[in-house]
Amino acid sequence: MEVLLRLNPDVAPETHAGLAVGRGSSKFGMTETELTGAVSRLPSDGPVRARGIHLHVGSQLGAVDAWRDALRRGLALLALVGAGRDGFDTFDVGGGFPVGDPGSVPPPERFAREIGPLLEALPAERRPARLAVEPGRFLVARSGWLVASVLHVRARADAERTIVLDAGMTELVRPALYGARHAIVALTSLGRRWDGADGTAGATTPARVDGPVCESTDTFDHHELPEVRRGDLVAIADAGAYAASMAMTYNGRPRPPQVLLEPDGTLTLGRRRGADR
Numbered sequence: 001m002e003v004l005l006r007l008n009p010d011v012a013p014e015t016h017a018g019l020a021v022g023r024g025s026s027k028f029g030m031t032e033t034e035l036t037g038a039v040s041r042l043p044s045d046g047p048v049r050a051r052g053i054h055l056h057v058g059s060q061l062g063a064v065d066a067w068r069d070a071l072r073r074g075l076a077l078l079a080l081v082g083a084g085r086d087g088f089d090t091f092d093v094g095g096g097f098p099v100g101d102p103g104s105v106p107p108p109e110r111f112a113r114e115i116g117p118l119l120e121a122l123p124a125e126r127r128p129a130r131l132a133v134e135p136g137r138f139l140v141a142r143s144g145w146l147v148a149s150v151l152h153v154r155a156r157a158d159a160e161r162t163i164v165l166d167a168g169m170t171e172l173v174r175p176a177l178y179g180a181r182h183a184i185v186a187l188t189s190l191g192r193r194w195d196g197a198d199g200t201a202g203a204t205t206p207a208r209v210d211g212p213v214c215e216s217t218d219t220f221d222h223h224e225l226p227e228v229r230r231g232d233l234v235a236i237a238d239a240g241a242y243a244a245s246m247a248m249t250y251n252g253r254p255r256p257p258q259v260l261l262e263p264d265g266t267l268t269l270g271r272r273r274g275a276d277r
């Protein structure tokens with residue numbers, strides 16, 4: 001079996017602290033010394049063969065600088081270790097390509113542009129023969145929406161408007177776990193279809209949007225939403241990665257159904273409410 005050994009690149013990833021796995025203090029990956037030692041203990045003709053280096057700087061990277069630093073370190077180490085070892089030739093740059101509004105986050109092409117100059121700075125014989133990438137959420141995050149209905153609206157005169165949904169940290173744990181932000185749009189307002197995009201809908205105002213679970217961190221933070229009442233529907237964006245896959249049944253909450261939107265516009269039931277998988 002061929003394996004890649006994970007390097008902790010000891011960089012300062014531009015992301016939430018909870019996602020910054022490439023920091024020196026993070027639990028992930030080996031130091032350069034540890035990794036070099038691990039490779040030397042793996043015989044090149046044994047059942048487990050070291051094929052190269054893997055790293056993952058962090059998720060939802062807001063800039064490319066830490067990624068570039070990590071790649072530079074990883075490539076230098078690969079060349080150093082690979083110089084004395086046949087077949088140690090693969091470099092895996094991990095994921096981290098963020099999902100967000102265009103212009104607000106660097107697109108994958110921006111990350112890719114960093115690779116060429118780093119490779120060209122190395123003599124040809126020290127470059128990796130194979131590159132790998134783990135694009136993660138970038139492929140699927142935007143393919144899923146979590147649809148929730150309004151359970152309750154609290155509008156006290158002396159406090160902000162609070163909207164409590166019937167979906168929360170049990171269906172989408174990222175906001176409660178590490179402060180991730182997901183856009184929320186209204187599908188209905190006061191029982192009628194709401195389409196903020198066409199400009200004909202009523203005004204929106206800020207509201208704090210909370211989940212229903214008995215934990216203070218069960219909140220989606222603040223969003224601009226129209227007037228809503230119990231039963232109105234909202235959609236929470238970018239729920240196609242780390243949402244259903246991280247969902248739980250805490251507090252005895254059954255898993256929500258999954259519905260697939262087919263290319264022809266029809267809906268297919270993918271999973272029933274409460275089903276395990």
Ligand SMILES: Cc1ncc(COP(=O)(O)O)c(C=O)c1O
Pocket residue numbers: 056058059060094095096097098134135136137138
């Ligand atoms: C080792 C590894 N590679 C790739 C990824 C994918 O990264 P992303 O968060 O951008 O989906 C992750 C995500 O946690 C990871 O742990």
